[in-house]
Amino acid sequence: MSISERTMSFGTRIARFRTNNASWIRIACYAASIVLMLGVWQALGNSFGVLFVPFTTTMKQLWVMLYGGPLLQALVVSGKLYLVTLAIDIVAGVTIGLALARIKLIAAALEGYIYILYATPTISLVPFVSVLFGFGFWPRVLVAVLISIFPIVLGVMEGARSIPRQHLDVAAIFGSTERQLWRDVILPYVTPHAMTGIKQSIALSMAGTLVAEFFLNPDGLAALLLQGSTIIDTAWVLAVTVFVAALATALVGLGELIERFLVLWRRTAVG
């Protein structure tokens, strides 16, 4: 053993060290990444004049804005838009997806247009939404929904189309009614596909909310961001950006948690 260790090449020794201490190296790397990032941020913070501020200043600003400041009010405004958007995404997205999958004529008529609408950058449609519907809450919802609904529509559609013929045939042989067919075959089969779409929509609804707020008479979190950038208050903009990033990460994490829970549930339900 000692001989082989002495004759081992440097590369092999490094490789062995890495596999033997993988979990420690991993923790060290995560710690180093946080320390490095904060250190660089703090060190560079003072060297760019008004264009950059240290990490501690940003956190102080965030604290000030959170307690008695405008951040929580903005969060309530944006949060309402976000939740209404997501709710409409789920209800309308699943309905449209099922209709496209189960009714051939609708699919033939609309599928092409849906893909074109999906590919068109929704932001470019904002001026027409404002001309037709104004700048209020519902026009904003419309823009946010147009940005975030498609993963659910397409996910449900593809899911419902991939139901194996045998499942439907078995249900038919055992004389299931239309209602039983939907309850016992179609909906359980489509649920995971819908969840994958909803997971994406949870993240996209946030993008949609911000776009709607930026371009239809600024409001909520987007208005805070714009306000800070017009007066070049870097600490302000950094604080709100960090807050929005934390919010976005939490929402994506929530989506992944729901999906993981669902996968577990499916496994226990099947076997």
Add this chain to the structure above:
Amino acid sequence: MAAHSSRLDAATSRTAGPETKRLRERLAPAVVGAAFLAIWEIWVRAYLPDFVATPTGILNAIPSTISSGSFWLDVVASLSSILEGVAFGSVTGILIGVAMARVPELKWLLSSYIYALYALPLIALVPLVIIWVGYQPTTRLVIVIISTFLPVAVTTADGACAIPKEHLDVGKMFGARIHHLWFGIALPSAMPHIVAGIELGFARAIANAIAVEVLASVPGMGMSVFTKSNELNENESLVYVACLAIFAVGIRAAMIRVRRWLAPWYSG
């Protein structure tokens, strides 16, 4: 559903044969499209002010818009910036992605930030970039680069992580050097993921480029959509939107071709 739909088939086939049905399905998009355009035209003429766009108005606006020099300046400005940014963002994304997949330490160092930024709607970064770079075309380029870099890096890392171990073992047995492992084995097997990442990046880059143009007052197609609309030139504005839509749809179709060409074994 089989029974139900075949019962339905039987019912319809009594009145209409399968050929009539197929014809009906082929005609449906044209009918819906024509009906949509007709309702749009009539509704606007009957109830809305003159400046609101109509299908005939848009058709009439096409020649004058396309023959104007400012239109082509906008097209060149926006598309060159998008293509340049996507190219740069994709290449750096692929390199960082492969490196993250092959060197776990690098992945642990970078992943928190890359995933946090990936989760963040990039439009939220625009105000910060405006402060740093200014109300300039460079701001658009920076946002386009980040928009492509993040999805490409994440999908490349995912794809290059999921290589079958046997491939690497065989490579090592035949004395593959590190660049063979990275660019001969990891990169090709991540190819479908990379193309999917670039496709996603392209879509985000187009949307974010438009957003930057409006927020940072950078001349380009997206900016013109908004200014023409503010000048009550709705028809001309929609010609720009149509061009953007054609570009976006074309990119999507092209990426499907590229995936078939680069990764013919992958059908997903």
